[in-house]
Amino acid sequence: MQTEDVPEEAPREAAISVRDVTKKFRLHNDRKTNVKEMFSSRERRNRSEDFWALKGVTLDIPRGRTFGLIGHNGSGKSTLLKLVAGIHRPSSGSITAHGRVSAMLELGAGFHPEMSGRDNIYLNGSILGMTRKQIDAAMDEIIAFSGLEEFIDTPVKVYSSGMYVRLGFAIAVNLEPEILIIDEVIAVGDEAFQRRCFDHLYELRRKGVTIVLVTHSLALVADLCDEAAWLDGGTLKRVGPAREVVDDYLSAVNEREAAADDAEAAATGQTDVVVTDDDEFEGRTPRRGSGEIRVTGIQFLDQDGVERKFLSTGRPCTVRISYQATEDLPDVTFGLAFVHESGVQAAGPNSGYGPDTFVVPAGTGAVDYTVDSLPLQPGEFLLSVAAVDKGHMYDYIDRAFVLKVRAEDVVTEPGLVRMPGRWRQHTAAAPAIEQ
Template structure:
């Protein structure tokens, strides 16, 4: 294998746990497979083949003691890279240098034998990982306790659920504190309680100096857990660096791709002419005929971006002269909960509409809605008389170009936190 293992402490003083240099990995794929010996003898070898490049000239370095993440879409080469780091695959080109032995948790039940019990598999898995019998003996009680599978520990692994299998596999992998641990996103198979235990333990390992390389599709986890991140796309490195910066760049790319796709799929008219007014309510003196979303440069966009300017342009067709018209907007969740309802009258603005088409803009300096899907309601009204009500007819998608720090539907304006905890006045709060 083209992987050079440098003895621990012999990293030349550069402080690197892993160095990947120009690694490429390709697979030969057969369109017409001959799986059996008989098929190959009778039909010969498949001639319809092509080469798939899972990794293409990938280079990055992982410092000792940090948590390093790999992000990217499905099929970008993340898991292939982990398998090369773990020694499962050999690169076709390039080399990988590691400062010590790599422990890996890549697939549910990897290295387990279905006919053996959980206890027997702990010893088998430990031997595969290069551990001595004494090391396994000293850690087996901790493994069983952490995996929390009870009496099933002495049952064949083939009867385990996927969650039980991954719990046992994770516990066995980290029982002897590894110097380098590579983990694919299989711990997502576990339940909420076990996932919390895993992440707590990984934080403890990081604090003790373990180098962790983690594949994850959770970008919030990548920014929370990882110090640095590499972004892979179709086997190529797009960016390596600080986790927040790389994840933000990746999200921006995903948003741009979605915007292009939505633009291609967008119909020429938001509401077909025959059905244009069918679902609207009100007396029909005017009708909302469409809604556009515009960015800070007043260019049309497919979705709003959190923290960025947005103009909601409401198109209207009036049948006659109308004066003192109020336009109200409603932003609602899928469940019908209205989370904001600005209206022009409350802001001191009423409109005069001439017969024909026109539009009204509502400008937001910064979108405060959290990423997700909302529905927009528009209502043209005067003194309680409804001219047009379009109830949740317009979908409003909100995206972000970074991971969110706070939960919720909206983000509040920054508040003021006290500098230190306060103390109650003498006698206050005492019985």
């Protein structure tokens, strides 16, 4: 999807060249630890230290492409955009933009608070090197796009943050940018405005405008961007096709979180969720059943049989149900319910729907429920577990276990589940339906 409507002959030369760029900020630590320091300016000066927000980044952003910058908070994305926009200068290295840069960075940046929305449009246009005539030609469209007709002659200092974004975006996209750089700010607008922004971005992209976008929405990067760069602690971790970079980034985030979960589990000495009769079931149906068999815990295993605190959409996995039986039971079926955090039950597999009933000898044991490709989309699910024999309830625990589902690739499908399916086109020559 991300490359089909980009002109095939799109030239590969760089719209923005970033060469070995570093950016140093001086951090001032105002914390005063003793009375002497509070009065000594020399001591205070010593408390400032250098911080490298970018540490030698080299990157070419190709002309006519939509380019995403991703990375953790503080990784240097906004700093890089500000360098491209000329708001900051690099501490070393060089940045060259080949074309008129229009930027949408911080809220209200580039606006004069005392001036009206209309006058700010003239101001921004002239900063971008446009003539009054050119700005006049774009004026109606900008005002209509912003939806601020009523407020356009009011000083912008009384605008809400959403109104700032509307005006800023309307200006940035309608003043014929050659290179458009956008930081997260679109997220401030309401749903309808965001949709309009994205439609417009697709349109600009189609026209061959170079777009550089910082966002925490990985789905947006995968959908809208051709290429992406992943910044990590001020260095470039990866650059390449958007989906590949996003997938790598997601895997790294998942690994990091899994390691943190494992460390937490090791610290608490608990690796699975254990249900006891004393458990509280606040707001839920209490545990029910005659008790010959009791579920004692649930574990989530990945394709290698390794226990996980979360499972991944589209990957093989197993839910292991551990139990204790007080006597031999010849005909036990196990059931699970996956209830999404929104309250909707997404799935309810039961071994009785297939041929699988189990002979359960007295003592402890476990049954595994394995799927080849987990259809649940990222989110949190509550699991209920039941052990029954033809309608006789041995044990039923309602929504007692939490399953976190993550994505290892970018999930842009809406809904609770990812439906497996194939798309196929039939031309006039081909049969409409294959038997």
